Amino acid sequence: MISVENLSKRYGRHQAVDDVSFRCEPGTVTGFLGPNGAGKSTTLRMICGLTPPTTGRATAAGRPYRDLENPGREIGVLLDASAQHAGRTGREALGVAAHTMGLGRREVAARLELVGLDSAAAKRRVRAYSLGMRQRLGLALALLGDPRVLILDEPANGLDPEGIFWMRGLLRDFADRGGTVLLSSHLLREVEAVADRLVVIGGGRVVAQGDKTELLAGNGTLVRARDAEALRHALETAGLAARDTADGLLVPAETGTVGQAAADAGVALTELRPAGGGLEQLFLTLTAESTKEAGK
């Protein structure tokens, strides 16, 4: 479990993180979303005791991170896959961590196998690793101590599509077995596939949080028919308000209700789908703003 309470971080005049609060419960994957520079990494570092917060507090596995006796055995952390000594072999990088945590070679071998780094890859120095291999090594490191909580910063970066698919399965399975996962990304689509809950951050503030389906749904149904007039009439008859949009008619009702109304009137539909939620629009706005800021 992770609990973040009113966490803020200020660098000089720049407010990097501003009064952020959220909780991650066991058995769930929480997607921590925001454009680049929104304060995701700073928040994750504060949870892990690597960056001192200006105000607020965070606990992981029930206690402030710095008070954990042997954090690697309770919380698996991957904040930056490139933060490995280039001159160490992959196996040795895990070996050093295992030694620190009081684990043996068996755990190292098991995690290397789990993340798909074969013995040839494990013997190579990290300098020669691709970003995707470094991510796999970082995941192996995070999973090494058999933790109950995972904190991962942009773990899909550099993974190929097959790797991303594999990682989703791994995280889903981890959460289904009662683990807690907090996973950051700047891509909505990437976390949408695996997260149960979303926390969206922009300009250092939480702008939305809650259940993924709730956040993504919400805004009704988009419907289209070849005979638009007949459709409009059918909806009116069913007592459903409809509004014209570039994508078709927007109806503030479930897809099922709209489809039934069309069927009752015998109108053939060409399209029927949930309208993109408010979240998607919100996220696009946030990303556009941060791009503008970066361009200044």
Added chain:
Amino acid sequence: MTTTTAPHASHVAPAPRAGVRRPSLLRLTAVELRKLADTRAGLWLLIIIGLTTAVIVTLQLGYAEDAEQTFVNFFVPSLLPVGVLLPVLGILSITAEWSQRTALVTYALVPRRERVVGAKLAAVVVATLASVVISLAVAAAGTLVAGVTGGAGRWELGGALLLHSLVFQLVNVLMGVGFGLLLLNTPLAIVTYLLLPTVWSIVGGLVPALQRAAGWLDTGRTMEPLLSDSMTGEQWGRLGVSLLLWVVVPLALGLVRTLRREVA
């Protein structure tokens, strides 16, 4: 090794996991020793330190006068190059965490950073003791060979000189670690470590007003008597004062800096 089964049930405030204990300082020291040698840079530095000792003794066997080929004369000169290289190892042990960004992993696994710093200090002290043992072993080999090839081959080594040699090497390496901790940057720490005392010696020699102070603060001067077998109380006093400035202050300030620094 302990095996634990994860209590996966969800509850509000999970108790610390059974069987999860804080890694001991002994374990952390072993980890830091391992990290001194498990990278190419570290391993080669250790090999070069060993080779240098051997080369110095070999050169003396070839070129020193027979009467001077004694155990002490093999041992003492072999300390000097090692005394320059070991601190580089100490500096790397501290600064590589930041330049290679492994601090992100190290301090996530051991959030009490002072324990990591303590373990690093212990590890370089162990490495230093090992280097003195190697110097002794190589000097012994040199003395044996000298005995056969017509050198003096005398075996005397005063206990005081041995102690002084240990202090000499430990001071060198701890000064390096202090600069590493304070500057947290590999090239800056190495250059400062090598240059600053020399610059200070030159300035202290040139400016008359500083000459008195230099006698107490210039480690080049205060450490010199360590390579002989007798030291007076005043010489120990001067050594102590200079070490306060060049070892204790950098270590203390560096520790504070390391504890406060943001790891990114």
